Structure formats: C-alpha cells, structure tokens
Amino acid sequence: MLTFTIRRLILSVPTLLFISLAIFLLLQLAPGDPMSQVPLTVPPEVKEKMRQALGLGEPVHVQYWKWMVQFFWIEPQVFIDWLTRESTLFAWLPDTSLYDGQLRMISWQTRGPVMDLVVQSLPQTLWVVGMSYVVGVLIALPIGIYSAYRHYSVFDQAGTFVTMIGFSIPPFFTGPLLIVIFAVQLDWFPSVYNTVHQVVDWDSFVIQLRQMILPVMVLALQTTAQISRYMRSAMLDNLNQDYVRTARAKGLKEGVVVMVHVLRNSMIPVITVIALGIPSIFGGAIITENVFKVNGLGYQLLIALFANDIPTVMTFTFIFAILIVLFNLIADVLYGVLDPRIRYD
C-alpha cells in the first residue's frame, strides 16, 4: 500500500507539470495584451521597457521556467518562513529566513503577491465548500440507506425524483431561486455572504451561521443528489448477498444487520465517490461563489480573468488542478485501504 501511494505521488508530478504547461501555453496563445490599458501618450520605447519589466520580452520557455521557480521554490520559502514566525501552530519552531527578497509572483491587478490573494480566498472556498460537502453527505447517506432498504416504496420513488431534480437544476438557478424565497420574500437569511465577518461571540456566530446557510444549501443539493444515488445502489447490491441472510438467520437484530453488516460493506465504493466528487464541487463553487458574492478562489479567478491578470489566472487555475489531482489520489488510496479485495501490487 505504501509503495502504491508513493508510486501514485511520483506519477502525479508529471501530471501536474503537464497541466501547468497546458495552462501556461493556453495563456501564451491568448491574444490579450497587458499593455492595452496603458495610455496611448506613453512613448513606444517606454512601453517596451514596461513589457521587459513584466517579463514579457523573454522567450516562452524562460517565462515558464521562471514561473515554475517562483511557484515551486520561492513561494514555499515564503510560506515556511510565515509558518515558523507567525502561524499559531508552528510558531514555536525556530524562526527561519529562507526567503531573501527574490521576485515573487506579482498580480497585475493588486501589484501585490498573488499568493496573498490565494491566502485570503482559499479559506473562504474551503470553508463554504467543505461545509456544504459535509452537510450534503450527512443528508445523502440516510436517504440512500433508507430508500435502498425500502426499495420501490413511496419514499424510494420520491427520493429518486428529488435526486433527479438535484442533478438537473443547475446551481445558477437554485441560487437566485433560494435568494428570492429566503432572502427577499421571507427575509430569513442574508443574500450576500459577508467575507470579512469575524466570529467573536455567540451573536456573531449566529450571523455567520445564517449567512452560510444559503450557499451551503445550493452546493449541498448537488452533493446530496449524487451521493444518495451511489449509496442506494451500493446498498441494493449488498442487501441480496448471502452473508445478509446468514446474519438474519443467526438471529441478529434487523438494525444490526443493516447498519453494521450491510452498511460497512456498502461504504467502500461510496467513500471513493465522496473523495472523487470533491474536485467537481470546487468547479460548481465558482458559480455559487459568484451568486452569493463569496470572496473565494472562483470569484477571484473570474475577476482576474476579466482584468486580464495572467499571473493570477495561471496560479489560481493551477491551484484548482492541484486540488483535483490531490483528491483523485486520496480516492485511489482510500479505495485500496478500505477494500481488502483490491491489491495494487
């Protein structure tokens, strides 16, 4: 298992390199010019100097190499320095000073390091997306279990219908719909997510909870639809197996048979699906973040795209790629760990 994990980790390096190259070349092909906003009165030789300063005069491979050095060498140094100096978790470690003033990735919008934007927005995305995923899974599992146990009952039919709807209604429709119903008509929850809100006491915690409910509901609807489908079919596969009859024949209580014997065996594929579904949730979060104005990765990406801010777009897209590759890896490893029938070597 360990060798498999290590092999997969090593294999993900060329994957990530290829993805970063693909993104880089795509952005290179792009016709947009960051100098287009510069006033026409600026003389051409000054413009040329500005292009050089942005690193645009260099050949393509040099630009790519510099980006890689910045992303994989310089930014980790800054991060480690920050960890050992200011973070609450690792501040007890001796202060390091790996970073000595090399050029970092600079956003063309904010004129500050791109990583500052990432540090601001990644927790927002992870918080909202993660919370909605947890909520979605927690709702989906009981629905899936019960509709498999009462196969073809009214509950099962209704569950199938609701999951079909969950599949079919896109988040950019459920978002505005929920805003109209719960934020405008009923006035229960705020329609916009306030990202600078700080939780200090019980009241502010309630406000945070209320503003999270709508985006979490939108994202959780999709999650619930998918996971409950998988849970139902996995349970159905197992409920007719011989070991279930044996367990019943032994006189075990029905609850024990279903919730311990069947459920544990059914969870194997479902957990993989849960891990595999996380990346696609990040994609869906781009839309949800825009509907509720959550200042997360997707929202920042869209702003950077419209502002033609190539370094930020590059970095953010690559971070999405890292998240996808990482969770695919986790899913594969989990599958091997959980299912003793799977042997990778």
Place this chain on the structure above:
Amino acid sequence: MTDQTEPTPTAIGALQDKGPVSEPRNQWLDVWDQFRRHKGAMLGGGFLIFITLFVLVGPLIWPVDAQTLDIRNKDMRPIYTALWDSTSKVGWHRPLGTDNLGRDILANLIEGGRASLAVGWAAMVLALVIGTAIGVLAGFFKKLDFWLMRFTDLVLSLPLLPLLLVAVTLFRQPLRANFGPETGMFILIVGIVGITSWMQTARIVRGDVLALKEREFILAARSIGTSNGKIIRRHLLPNVISPIMVSATLGLATAIITESALSFLGVGFPSDFPTWGKLLADAVPRMEEYPERVLLPGIAISLTVLSVNYLGDGLRDALDPRIRGR
C-alpha cells in the same frame, strides 16, 4: 435417380413442429417495448420532442421579433399575474411580459431555446465523435492504448470549468473577428464544451471494444481478410451503439448546463443574442420585482435537463439486455 413420390408422413400431434408463428422480432422492437414501460423516460422523451418543436416551430406561431425594442410596453408582467394583482401591467399581446427594454419574453425564450439546444446538440455530437474515435482506437490498437488512455486521464484531471472560462475569455476576440459575433461564439463554445467532455465516452467505448475484440465474429471477419477499418465500421461500431447512446443523453444535459453556466458568468454569447442562461443572468439583478424573468428560463433549462436525464435512465434500462424482458 427416380424421385420418391411417397408423400411425407404427417407427424403425430406432440411431434408437430409448431415453429415460430410470428416473424422474428427485431432487437429494436424489444428495446422500444422496454423503453415504453419506463414512465419517466417516456415523459422525458415527450418533453424533449415538445421543447425541440417549440423552439423550431415557435417563431412561425409567435412571429414577434425577439430583438424589437418597445419602450412604451416595457416591464410588462406575464398575463397570469392578473389573477392575483389586477393593477399589474399585463396584455394579451405580450403573454409572458416584456423586459426592461420592452423585448417580448416569449419570443426571447423561443430564440434562447434555439441557441441553447443548438449548442447542446452540436457540442454533444462533437464530444461523441471525439470520444468514440479515441475509445475505438485505444481499444482496438494495442500500441495506442497506453498513450491514449494516459492522455484521457490527464484531461480528466484538468480543472475544466476554470479552463473553459479562461479559453472563452481569451479566444473570444479573434473568433468574433473572423466569423462574426454570433457564429464565432457558437463555434468557440461548441468547440470547447465538446473537447472537454469526451472522456467518459472514450473510457466506456474502450472497455466495450476491448471485450468485443476477442469475440469469434471479429476473428471470423479477420480470417476472411476484412481490413481493420471495415471491422471497426461494420462489426465494432454497431455493437457499441448502446453505451454511446446513453452517454449521448448525459452529454446533451452537461452541454446545455455548461453553456448556460458560461452565459451566466458573463462569458457566453454577446448581449443581444439570447440564450436561456443569458436571459437568466440578465434577469438576476431585478429578480425581486420581476421573479418570472428568472423563473421562466430557469425552469426551461431545468425541465430540459431533467427530461434528458430521465430519457438517459430509460435508455440505459432499455438497452441493457440483462434488464430487458424482466
């Protein structure tokens, strides 16, 4: 060499060869019978045909131009609002109301549906063609298998929605300049949705081709000297048609949703070219006063995708010989 003129003896009752009374049944008739039993799939298929006819024939029945500005009649409500609010501004000549520039919403919905469905079908066909080609090549030719499947895995781990956004924003201008604003955008969106959604089809087709390749009828075809191209066209493709059809329905649903999502995020078609996603996105800022402008295109998208999903569900059951006849 004289023929025996002896008449054939008639068999006793129990030995009589009853034979097939009716003509042998076509496989597709069986599929249709199974499909008909799936109520959701029938409803879904019916709705898909209805909405397709609605957007195709609609302009003949409702010949109002979607782009005509009629400022005097702006912000009209749909006719059914009169049921509970007699003071609202309604009129039979604008049954679903008008938007803030006085454009007829029914005509816009028809136009938008045309664009959305056209993008959906075209992108689905493109994805199917790419996916089937790659799947068949990878399954049939051992040399290509490794590299094509590694490539498929790579594309699967790309962050697709961010890349779609990047590609549309970046290549909008040159394509618009070359093909005109609408055609250019159509080509761009169909192209990028198509080339980012073929992977599942390729994987399924490859798996089926790998299994079929070892069967006797392929060996028989090869033994009489059939060329590879003919084996693929005559023997393999007809046998993988059912998984292709199922993934076609899924592809249609994803393509419609992706196009609407791009329009919603503001990187889709130009502003004077309505699609369902675009109508929805334009209506969101004023949805408190005019909720129907969000609801109508949203319901249109959702119902179309829902019906396509049900259709796919029914097709999967109907095309699976293990389930059929149960």
